[in-house]
Amino acid sequence: MSGIVIIGAGQAGASLAAKLRALGYQEPITMIGEEPVPPYQRPPLSKGYLLGEMALERLYLRPPSFYEGQKIALRLGWPVTAIDRTSKTVKVGGESIPYNQLALTTGSCPRNLPAAIGGSLNGVYTVRALADVDAMAAEFQKGRRLLIVGGGYIGLEAAAVGAKLGLQVTLIEMAPRILQRVAAPETSDFFRELHADHGVEILENTGLDRLIGDGDVRAAVLSDGREVAVDFVIAGVGITPQTLLAEEADLEIDNGIRTDEFGRTSDHSIWAAGDCASFPHQDSRIRLESVGNAIDQAEVVAENMLGAGKVYSAKPWFWSDQHDVKLQIAGLNTGYDRIVARRSEGRAASFWYYRGDRLLALDAMNDPRAYMIGKRLIEAGTSPDPARISDTTTDLRMLLKS
Amino acid sequence: MVKITYIEYGGTAHVVDVPAGRTVMEGARDNGLPGIEADCGGACACSTCHVYVHPDWVEKLPPIEDMEEDMLDFAHEPDPTRSRLTCQVKVSDELGGLIVEMPEKQI
Numbered sequence: 001m002s003g004i005v006i007i008g009a010g011q012a013g014a015s016l017a018a019k020l021r022a023l024g025y026q027e028p029i030t031m032i033g034e035e036p037v038p039p040y041q042r043p044p045l046s047k048g049y050l051l052g053e054m055a056l057e058r059l060y061l062r063p064p065s066f067y068e069g070q071k072i073a074l075r076l077g078w079p080v081t082a083i084d085r086t087s088k089t090v091k092v093g094g095e096s097i098p099y100n101q102l103a104l105t106t107g108s109c110p111r112n113l114p115a116a117i118g119g120s121l122n123g124v125y126t127v128r129a130l131a132d133v134d135a136m137a138a139e140f141q142k143g144r145r146l147l148i149v150g151g152g153y154i155g156l157e158a159a160a161v162g163a164k165l166g167l168q169v170t171l172i173e174m175a176p177r178i179l180q181r182v183a184a185p186e187t188s189d190f191f192r193e194l195h196a197d198h199g200v201e202i203l204e205n206t207g208l209d210r211l212i213g214d215g216d217v218r219a220a221v222l223s224d225g226r227e228v229a230v231d232f233v234i235a236g237v238g239i240t241p242q243t244l245l246a247e248e249a250d251l252e253i254d255n256g257i258r259t260d261e262f263g264r265t266s267d268h269s270i271w272a273a274g275d276c277a278s279f280p281h282q283d284s285r286i287r288l289e290s291v292g293n294a295i296d297q298a299e300v301v302a303e304n305m306l307g308a309g310k311v312y313s314a315k316p317w318f319w320s321d322q323h324d325v326k327l328q329i330a331g332l333n334t335g336y337d338r339i340v341a342r343r344s345e346g347r348a349a350s351f352w353y354y355r356g357d358r359l360l361a362l363d364a365m366n367d368p369r370a371y372m373i374g375k376r377l378i379e380a381g382t383s384p385d386p387a388r389i390s391d392t393t394t395d396l397r398m399l400l401k402s
Numbered sequence: 403m404v405k406i407t408y409i410e411y412g413g414t415a416h417v418v419d420v421p422a423g424r425t426v427m428e429g430a431r432d433n434g435l436p437g438i439e440a441d442c443g444g445a446c447a448c449s450t451c452h453v454y455v456h457p458d459w460v461e462k463l464p465p466i467e468d469m470e471e472d473m474l475d476f477a478h479e480p481d482p483t484r485s486r487l488t489c490q491v492k493v494s495d496e497l498g499g500l501i502v503e504m505p506e507k508q509i
Binding site for chain 2 (some may be wrong): 022041044047058061062063066069070275291292295317319321327328329366367368369372373396
């Protein structure tokens, strides 16, 4: 009678639960989420929802009635406080819920700016949960001064929203260039120019020394000693996998909850998927922070919980919307030694990451055709001659045929 | 509410009411219909909400933009005249009676 319990009601948890039912699993499914809302899409939080262009119910991955219809019990608004592997139960709000198998889809949590440098002042936000964005929405008024700390995708997307709503946006990045951790200099240059054209001030090689305020944040001292007045601050300084419960339950942790190629953790009855899970990939171990991975990995784990024995093979893809540009990314660029650029007319370009002769990944800006073709090539393990990529007279579709 | 008929690959038809202002993709998602995945949630970033529009309706839909057209080229067996990404088709009262057919699979 105990069935499957899923801890974490985000994209991975919702996909896992739906897949179990689609596969015909008929035992009880309980999905526990600490946020008081049914599973929703996070990507729009830093895009359309923050802009005010998307109503709350459009964020829901499924209408609330779906879970009822599928007999998926949702326990929302309560965190799980412990996993007891011996009795095979999880503790929620004083109650113990038994499981036959347990899935951890706990996601990740944003890094906060340290309280010692003003990180806990009012008006300092992170972007992860619906509640975060609802809390900051009223701050987005025309003319106000927004400081964004961190030039990754979250920071840049928030900057684009701020600019569109008429705020004065300054973004600081400690590293020599924005997107340094995730993308090539060519991609950084592209987005620096895009944001500059939309009035966002980007300061690279510039860290945050401290935030100043008396209750409410009112200024920031930058690493070059400069003090800038601010009305509010968004920190986009990365996320960490949510592993606390797993750690306390003595599961193996290795940059996230360690799973094998099937998504199983070091406990035979416990599985993990999504942002929180690390897994073998080619010759290494990786963890992916993306919707695509959350869905695909969760669905494979669902199959494996029912005995499929299927190896999870990640096909990484990502996207970001900033101003009038859609960035689409396929593959993982880790270890690249060469960028092949393909520039089309207008603000469309793609940057293809190679290691030696091997195509690893690409960033496509307003170029869905390049993205889709690059994705196919990467997934097939095919590496076209770079000269054909950079030659804009090449019809990229021909690359799929050769 | 606008009546839309979604026909699964294999022929099972679902007639559902979709509020004006939503997308054809959201109509399928919110009614729990199989066959439209919409992994990216409607950002026109993947191509997993592909359908074939019934010939009578092709001309009545809002025009297709370049981004959608390029993505559609790589959907599963696209039809140059009838394929659309449902996340890009906004539902309006004029679309009452719209019929869309799902492809064999979404990729």
